[in-house]
Amino acid sequence: MSGTSGHPVLQARQLCYCRGERLLIHSLSFALSAGHWIHVRGQNGSGKTTLLRLLAGLLPAESGEVVWQGRIIRGQCAAYRQALCYLGHANGLKDELTPVEHLCWTAALRGAPVSTAKARQALNRLGLRQQADLPCQNLSQGQKRRVALASLSNTQATLWLLDEPFNALDRAACQQLQHLLEQHLVQGGLLILSSHQDVTLAGISPQQVTLSTTPDHV
């Protein structure tokens, strides 16, 4: 993998993961430095979500290691989790809570509480001014996705792991998200996202990690 400059902050070394009999991720290595991003590609079922969950520490790797700022991450590492923001397929929204309440509680959980005013600001930025106080069960799929993504603009996490962030978003929301991602990279953040679409972030070309569905058996 080329295209990195500077000291790598996040490294994956020889990551392997098996699902049942199938070797889903085979000896995958990459290095990512501040202000750069990785676009994970692959067909359905090729292990994109698995890779992101591996990097987040939700799944244990069969072999290989994830290195964060020179330290190998194994199991529980509070410092790594502090620096990490993971957004999976599920948005993690509670039907009964309003978007503002959602942003406030996720921020408090991450140890960086935000005021309701700041939460509203983040929602406004993603065009949810009118929905800010509605229970999430009344929102459409795309609006729910926007609420989940709005929490990105309040987080101080340096590493963003986003699983298909553009799913269910309309064109305007896609642009707002792109803007958010560009801002994050300019501020020296790291980003790994999976997406079937082509994603262009101004000025910064991604490293491509392509996962194949070759039937490797163990």
Next chain:
Amino acid sequence: MSDAAWCLIQRDLRIAWRRRGGVLLALCFFVLIALLFPLGIGPEAKTLRLIGPGIIWVSALLASLLALPHLFAADYQDGSLEHLLLAPQPLAWLVLNKIVAHWLITGLPLVLVAPVLGLQYTLSGAGLWTLVAALLLGTPILSLFGAIGAALTLGLRSGGTLLALLVLPLYVPVLIFGAGAVEATASGLGEQAHLSLLGGLLILALLGTPVATAAALRLAAES
């Protein structure tokens, strides 16, 4: 650290308040079961006084079991469990706070309603106090032990039945000491020993079960 924990409790209480119909079900179940027995057995005060504590405790056990699947299921389905797993705080601490919230929602109401049911079984004043004290110590143990089962059966197809099979044996000591305390008061032996044992069990559960539940949740997230 305590900020996040407090926020979690607040969140769970708020959600419970907004869908209070579902929360009330377990309480109604508890009351109904305890009300049905006298109808089947007959109005003789002596028999009722004898079986009362046991029946109220078994009803509490079943009601607690009924509420258990809700402890983590919603968080698992909507993805907010991942937020908890990836939070910088220790997972066992967060889990403990979730269980506290769960007890406040499903356990505490049982404790508050129990004296009224006790009257129906003609328990004496002292007996009623003991019943409340025993439930106050015992129902948190039910929630704590139950949390392990709820986490282990997360995402399984016939999880509910398996949960009952896993958790009910763990409830046996609580049932014995809890019902025993009320009987001991009635017979004049004094309830101190039973309550002390329940207290000891509660401390043990507080120390051990959050860690075990956290481990089970990590396993559930891997599947």
